[in-house]
Amino acid sequence: xxxxxxxxxxxxxxxxxxxxxxxxxxxxxxxxxxxxxxxxxxxxxxxxxxxxxxxxxxxxxxxxxxxxxxxxxxxxxxxxxxxxxxxxxxxxxxxxxxxxxxxxxxxxxxxxxxxxxxxxxxxxxxxxxxxxxxxxxxxxxx
Amino acid sequence: xxxxxxxxxxxxxxxxxxxxxxxxxxxxxxxxxxxxxxxxxxxxxxxxxxxxxxxxxxxxxxxxx
Numbered sequence: 001x002x003x004x005x006x007x008x009x010x011x012x013x014x015x016x017x018x019x020x021x022x023x024x025x026x027x028x029x030x031x032x033x034x035x036x037x038x039x040x041x042x043x044x045x046x047x048x049x050x051x052x053x054x055x056x057x058x059x060x061x062x063x064x065x066x067x068x069x070x071x072x073x074x075x076x077x078x079x080x081x082x083x084x085x086x087x088x089x090x091x092x093x094x095x096x097x098x099x100x101x102x103x104x105x106x107x108x109x110x111x112x113x114x115x116x117x118x119x120x121x122x123x124x125x126x127x128x129x130x131x132x133x134x135x136x137x138x139x140x141x142x
Numbered sequence: 143x144x145x146x147x148x149x150x151x152x153x154x155x156x157x158x159x160x161x162x163x164x165x166x167x168x169x170x171x172x173x174x175x176x177x178x179x180x181x182x183x184x185x186x187x188x189x190x191x192x193x194x195x196x197x198x199x200x201x202x203x204x205x206x207x
Contacts, residue, residue, distance in 0.1 A: 075170035076186050077177060 001064045003028045005072040012085075018068055032061050090127075097124055144181065147206030151179045153197040168192050 007025035008018040020026045039054045101120050108115045154164055161175040177183035194201045
């Protein structure tokens with residue numbers, strides 16, 4: 001698409017995504033981010049137009065970043081490290097979610113209500129489904 | 143799993159290759175070569191076979207458990 005994988009490196013210590021490695025990467029960030037500010041600063045556009053153009057540009061940027069991340073080369077050691085780091089991050093998130101759901105259930109039960117945030121429940125159920133699909137796919141593949 | 147025998151550095155130096163050059167030839171990072179040589183990383187079968195092919199030897203000549 002627009003950006004090239006060799007301009008970036010994968011974020012390892014500061015979250016997820018990519019960060020510039022070469023000057024082309026910094027230029028790419030500037031060229032892709034500045035229009036978002038430019039769109040917001042247009043006085044003659046309606047709010048709707050501004051929102052549509054901003055969302056379209058943000059979608060293009062997200063698609064290009066995902067494309068860059070897919071194309072980024074990693075050797076087997078890097079892939080192993082990434083998988084372990086992602087697994088640990090997932091376990092931590094899952095632990096917080098489960099504690100959050102338990103807290104919510106307990107605090108609502110005190111008021112004789114049964115309520116769990118649909119977002120937290122969807123995150124846990126979704127993760128179970130994704131894990132199941134991944135395992136089925138991997139077992140069929142190798 | 144630890145590797146008891148690891149002669150990668152010896153083979154690389156004999157071939158007159160730098161860590162960077164070998165990494166480039168194998169399509170891995172220099173850090174992976176460093177980790178392999180210092181016995182901190184056990185290569186996959188694919189990488190071990192690539193190394194053996196590069197140095198024209200058998201895998202068991204280079205690595206052993």
